[in-house]
Amino acid sequence: MKADIPADHPRRGSLLAREAIADGVDSGLVDRTGLIAHGRGEAFDYLLGEATPPPAMMAIDAAAASLLLAERPVISVNGNTAVLSGKALASLSRAHRIPLEVNIFHRTEERMARLVRFMEDFNPHRVLGLDADATIPGLAQPRSRCSSDGIFASDVVLVPLEDGDRAQALVSMGKTVVTVDLNPLSRTARMASITIVDNVVRAIPAVHERMDALSLEEAEEVLGSFVNEDNLAASLLYIEERLRALSGKR
Numbered sequence: 207m208k209a210d211i212p213a214d215h216p217r218r219g220s221l222l223a224r225e226a227i228a229d230g231v232d233s234g235l236v237d238r239t240g241l242i243a244h245g246r247g248e249a250f251d252y253l254l255g256e257a258t259p260p261p262a263m264m265a266i267d268a269a270a271a272s273l274l275l276a277e278r279p280v281i282s283v284n285g286n287t288a289v290l291s292g293k294a295l296a297s298l299s300r301a302h303r304i305p306l307e308v309n310i311f312h313r314t315e316e317r318m319a320r321l322v323r324f325m326e327d328f329n330p331h332r333v334l335g336l337d338a339d340a341t342i343p344g345l346a347q348p349r350s351r352c353s354s355d356g357i358f359a360s361d362v363v364l365v366p367l368e369d370g371d372r373a374q375a376l377v378s379m380g381k382t383v384v385t386v387d388l389n390p391l392s393r394t395a396r397m398a399s400i401t402i403v404d405n406v407v408r409a410i411p412a413v414h415e416r417m418d419a420l421s422l423e424e425a426e427e428v429l430g431s432f433v434n435e436d437n438l439a440a441s442l443l444y445i446e447e448r449l450r451a452l453s454g455k456r
């Protein structure tokens with residue numbers, strides 16, 4: 207890490223995340239456009255007050271429920287997610303025996319190999335991705351590539367920070383698509399079956415915690431009452447309320 211961030215710096219978490227993304231670009235894990243994606247995420251996180259809002263807590267419950275009830279769940283990992291939440295994802299994968307699949311938008315074989323190695327070092331249940339022997343219908347190569355044993359055969363796929371087209375293609379395959387996206391207006395947020403409008407750094411440990419806590423019966427109940435459109439609307443209203451309160455014009 208290049209910068210020396212004081213332990214008591216009020217924005218330490220945010221600065222550490224920035225450093226992780228910048229270091230990830232230097233080490234070939236993160237695509238350079240990941241810097242831009244991260245900046246966009248930071249802006250939305252500011253609007254949320256850099257804390258998990260109540261609607262996201264409901265989406266986290268629904269995500270946990272859907273992963274618990276899945277027959278073939280898979281977690282898709284890209285460059286930004288790996289450097290920000292690799293350890294937390296590996297811990298969830300290990301505890302609930304969910305395979306991870308490295309699946310990236312800006313695909314090069316070199317980055318794929320680096321990311322698979324990076325994730326394997328956290329000791330998850332399994333890391334797929336190098337065996338990308340199947341294609342997601344409706345997407346051009348190389349973005350359509352995925353593992354026949356992973357994303358292709360999954361019924362529920364957790365894809366944080368996903369591109370809108372791919373989210374749509376996965377939904378068209380009949381999968382339950384769970385995403386984490388700080389931007390409630392993004393195409394991915396709108397396309398997904400369950401959108402957690404929160405920072406991936408906070409959301410993944412929270413999903414893990416809820417998966418440990420929910421019974422299968424409770425999971426059925428949670429899923430039965432979750433409507434993504436309504437939850438996204440609640441996230442937007444939360445931001446609106448927050449801005450009104452901050453402006454003093456409530």
Ligand code: PTJ
Pocket residue numbers: 236237239240241242243244245246247248250284285286290309310311312313367368369370386387388389392404405406407
């Ligand atoms: O590693 P690759 O090649 O798969 O590329 C990954 C990125 C993220 C660069 C690629 O998927 C991309 O360009 O994504 P987009 O289309 O910019 O979308 C990223 C979305 O994630 C945006 O809506 C951001 O607001 C959001 N986002 C960024 N950082 C975070 C985030 N959401 C949650 N947590 C974050 N830390």
